[in-house]
Amino acid sequence: xxxxxxxxxxxxxxxxxxxxxxxxxxxxxxxxxxxxxxxxxxxxxxxxxxxxxxxxxxxxxxxxxxxxxxxxxxxxxxxxxxxxxxxxxxxxxxxxxxxxxxxxxxxxxxxxxxxxxxxxxxxxxxxxxxxxxxxxxxxxxxxxxxxxxxxxxxxxxxxxxxxxxxxxxxxxxxxxxxxxxxxxxxxxxxxxxxxxxxxxxxxxxxxxxxxxxxxxxxxxxxxxxxxxxxxxxxxxxxxxxxxxxxxxxxxxxxxxxxxxxxxxxxxxxxxxxxxxxxxxxxxxxxxxxxxxxxxxxxxxxxxxxxxxxxxxxxxxxxxxxxxxxxxxxxxxxxxxxxxxxxxxxxxxxxxxxxxxxxxxxxxxxxxxxxxxxxxxxxxxxxxxxxxx
Ligand SMILES: Cc1ncc(COP(=O)(O)O)c(C=O)c1O
Numbered sequence: 096x097x098x099x100x101x102x103x104x105x106x107x108x109x110x111x112x113x114x115x116x117x118x119x120x121x122x123x124x125x126x127x128x129x130x131x132x133x134x135x136x137x138x139x140x141x142x143x144x145x146x147x148x149x150x151x152x153x154x155x156x157x158x159x160x161x162x163x164x165x166x167x168x169x170x171x172x173x174x175x176x177x178x179x180x181x182x183x184x185x186x187x188x189x190x191x192x193x194x195x196x197x198x199x200x201x202x203x204x205x206x207x208x209x210x211x212x213x214x215x216x217x218x219x220x221x222x223x224x225x226x227x228x229x230x231x232x233x234x235x236x237x238x239x240x241x242x243x244x245x246x247x248x249x250x251x252x253x254x255x256x257x258x259x260x261x262x263x264x265x266x267x268x269x270x271x272x273x274x275x276x277x278x279x280x281x282x283x284x285x286x287x288x289x290x291x292x293x294x295x296x297x298x299x300x301x302x303x304x305x306x307x308x309x310x311x312x313x314x315x316x317x318x319x320x321x322x323x324x325x326x327x328x329x330x331x332x333x334x335x336x337x338x339x340x341x342x343x344x345x346x347x348x349x350x351x352x353x354x355x356x357x358x359x360x361x362x363x364x365x366x367x368x369x370x371x372x373x374x375x376x377x378x379x380x381x382x383x384x385x386x387x388x389x390x391x392x393x394x395x396x397x398x399x400x401x402x403x404x405x406x407x408x409x410x411x412x413x414x415x416x417x418x419x420x421x422x423x424x425x426x427x428x429x430x431x432x433x434x435x436x437x438x439x440x441x442x443x444x445x446x447x448x449x450x451x452x453x454x455x456x457x458x459x460x461x462x463x464x465x466x467x468x469x470x471x472x473x474x475x476x477x478x479x480x481x482x483x
Contacts, residue, residue: 153471155462156447158284158314158425160347162399162465165392168348168382175381183373186380194355197387198327203360206367209374211313211341211354216242218276218337218356220369222307223248227275232261234285234453236311239278248275254454259286259419259427263298274306282314282323285452285460287421292324299334307362309337313354314423316345316393317400323422330357337362342379344424345396346386351379400424403463410473416480419458425449427458430480434459440479446472 154161164172178186187207195202208214219242223229229243233252240250251269256262261279270277279298282289299308310326329336337358343349353375356366386392407426411418417429430437434451437459441448449460461472 151445152442153446153464153468155464155468155472156449157349158344158423158449158462159349160344160396160424161463161468162347162396164347164351164382165386165389167385167389167392168346171381171385172378175377178377181377183375183377183380186377187373187375190353190375190380190383193384193387194357198357200327200331200357201360204330204363205355205357206363206370207353207355207375207380208370209354210343210352211311211339211356212238213370213374214337214339214354214356214366215239215278215309215311216245217366217369218307218309219243219246219248221362221366222276224275226273228269228273229275230266230269230277232266232278232280232283234283234455235261235278235280236284236313237453239280239309239311243276249273255283255286255288258288259283260288261290263290263294267298267301270302270306274303277302277306277308278311279308280311280313281326282318282422284314284423285425285427285449285455286419287423287425287427288419289318289320289323289422291320291322292326292328293322295326296329299329299336302335304335307335307337309339311339313339313341313344315340316397317424318422319401320422327357330359333359335359335362337366342383342386345393346383347396348379348382348386351382352376353379353383400463403466403469406466407461407463407469407473410476414477414480425460425462427455427460428476429458432457437479441472441475444475444478446475448472 190207191202191205194207195205208217215238219239223243223246225247228249228251229240230251230253231239233254243250253262253266253269261283266277279295281295295310302308312325315325326336326338330338337356339354339356341354342351343354356363404421404426408418411428419427434457438448438451449462452460463469
């Protein structure tokens with residue numbers, strides 16, 4: 096007899112046509128170029144801006160993918176319209192299983208969340224409390240410290256080293272007291288730097304037994320450094336590590352809100368009660384299921400990002416401007432003075448760059464956009480930074 100999970104999956108497959116031989120397959124079977132042509136070139140255009148944005152700003156501020164979701168994800172969302180009236184149980188079954196299979200773990204080692212931000216919050220609630228400590232790099236993605244404070248934990252910020260990387264030695268020392276959670280954002284936002292997998296593995300070996308490490312791999316796909324690697328191997332080997340991933344970056348789904356955690360079963364069990372129940376949505380699940388299949392799309396985005404990163408680096412070198420070498424889809428550029436007036440000046444020219452960040456007093460964080468957007472950024476930069 097079929098289990099309820101199997102029945103769920105079958106029903107969903109029939110409903111949205113994501114199963115074998117269903118409507119999506121012909122779309123995915125086509126080459127990416129052809130699918131893009133089918134969509135009348137929409138994929139390579141920057142996403143249309145929101146109606147609330149009358150200035151039609153160029154958005155280089157939130158490390159989004161400027162090209163939008165994959166053609167297969169768009170098709171899948173169109174197919175999924177008819178099931179938007181249903182709660183997402185079926186979809187959740189499917190996406191948990193798909194993510195688990197994708198990473199070679201069991202579904203009970205996966206928790207799918209409302210963006211990977213929810214992983215951060217759930218980890219704070221599950222592993223922190225008054226008397227416990229969160230150890231983070233400084234600067235790093237700021238949401239983690241906010242959630243730790245909400246959980247009543249002490250937040251210890253360990254300055255990045257001279258190359259703007261996590262100072263793992265100092266973080267390991269800080270993690271010995273009042274052990275709770277260590278947050279390793281790798282590659283790191285806002286610096287764009289990374290630490291090697293081997294260095295993190297060494298770090299993990301020094302952690303107190305009570306401690307949990309949360310490794311945020313939001314920018315995993317953009318890293319080219321040969322020493323870089325996911326910590327999923329450590330999860331599979333039984334380490335107390337939660338790996339967080341998101342569909343917001345390489346998959347171009349920031350507005351859809353889907354992320355996930357992969358961890359040991361017992362850690363997932365401790366996290367799950369803190370999640371808003373059914374915090375997924377059917378559109379996001381359908382798009383994510385299609386996106387995971389679309390390896391060509393991922394490769395193309397990586398290449399476009401790598402090209403944009405190299406072009407920006409070359410433009411800054413030509414101008415004698417320093418920048419932090421990046422392994423992500425954003426770059427911190429040295430502007431030689433306080434950042435606030437520079438950010439405001441870009442805004443006046445219709446370009447939104449990242450907000451000010453702790454310790455980066457003279458760097459603006461620029462997300463990588465399309466070639467046209469980056470040309471406009473560089474043209475504006477010449478006017479603004481020459482004056483600054
Ligand atoms: C390092 C890092 N983690 C997590 C997130 C949250 O992403 P989301 O909630 O969209 O998955 C971001 C967003 O920019 C980020 O930079």
